Amino acid sequence: MGNYNESGVNYPVYPSSVPGIGFIIKHSIVNPASATVPGGSTISFTPTPSQMSFNSYIAGKLIKTGDIGNVNVSVISLSVAYTLTYTGRFPAEISTASSGGTGTASGNYTIQNVSCSVNTSSLQIALAGVAPTDLPSLNSTAKPTPFNLGLTCPSSTSMAIYMTLTDNSNPGNTGNLLSLSPGSSASGVNLQILRNSGTPTLVNFGPDSSVAGNLNQLLMATGATGSQSFPFLVRYIRTGTLTGGSVNGLATFTMSYQ
Structure with a gap:
C-alpha cells in the first residue's frame, strides 16, 4: 500500500479492517540506549557491546490511505503479524530472542470525511518580463512573483493540511524545475515555485495524489480551522542558452487532510 514518511523514516503502510485506513508499525529501543528502528512486518535490532539490557516498545499509527466515509467503529483490526528479533551483542554470540503478534486498535472511533474548501481553485499568475541581462549565468534566477493559495476549513474540526504540487506538463517530474507548457516559445529558461513562509524554500513536485x-x-x-492562506513565489531560472x-x-x- 505504499510508504509513509515520518521524520525522514519510511514506514510500510498496511491495510486495516476499515477501507481507507491503513497503519504503520513503529519500534523504538529505549533505556539505557535509544535507537529508532524502522517499522515493518520484520524488525531486527542488534545491541551494542555496552548494552547489558534494554527496553523496547511497539506502537501503531493509523494512516489515511483513501476515501473514508462517515462511519463509527469500536475496533480497527491490524492485520499484519510482526516479528521482533534481537541478535547477540558479540560476533561469537549466536543467540537470538524473538517476539511477535498482531493487534487491534480499540476505542470509539468516529471517522468523518472532513475537508477544507479551496477559495480559488484556479490561479493565473502574470509574470513580469525578463531580459537576458536579468539571467546572466546558468542557474541565475530573477523576478520572483508572489501568490497565495487560500482555504476555508471547518471551525468544528481541526486537521493537518498537506499539499502536493504536480507538474502538469510532466506529471512524473519530482525535481524543482517546472516544465514549460505547450505553446511556450522561449528556451533556456524554466520556472520554479517557492514556499514563502519565512525563508523562501524551493518546492519539489510530486505525483497527483492525496495519499x-x-x-x-x-x-x-x-x-487548522477557519481561514487559511499559504504564500508562494514563482520565479524564472536560467537552465541553458537563452x-x-x-x-x-x-x-x-x-x-x-490528515
Missing part, C-alpha cells in the same frame, strides 16, 4: 506520505507532500498547517519568446508553466495542487 498520506505522498512523495514531496508538504505539511502546510497543523490544527532564446526569446513566451514562458508558460502549469502546476496543479492536491490537498490532503
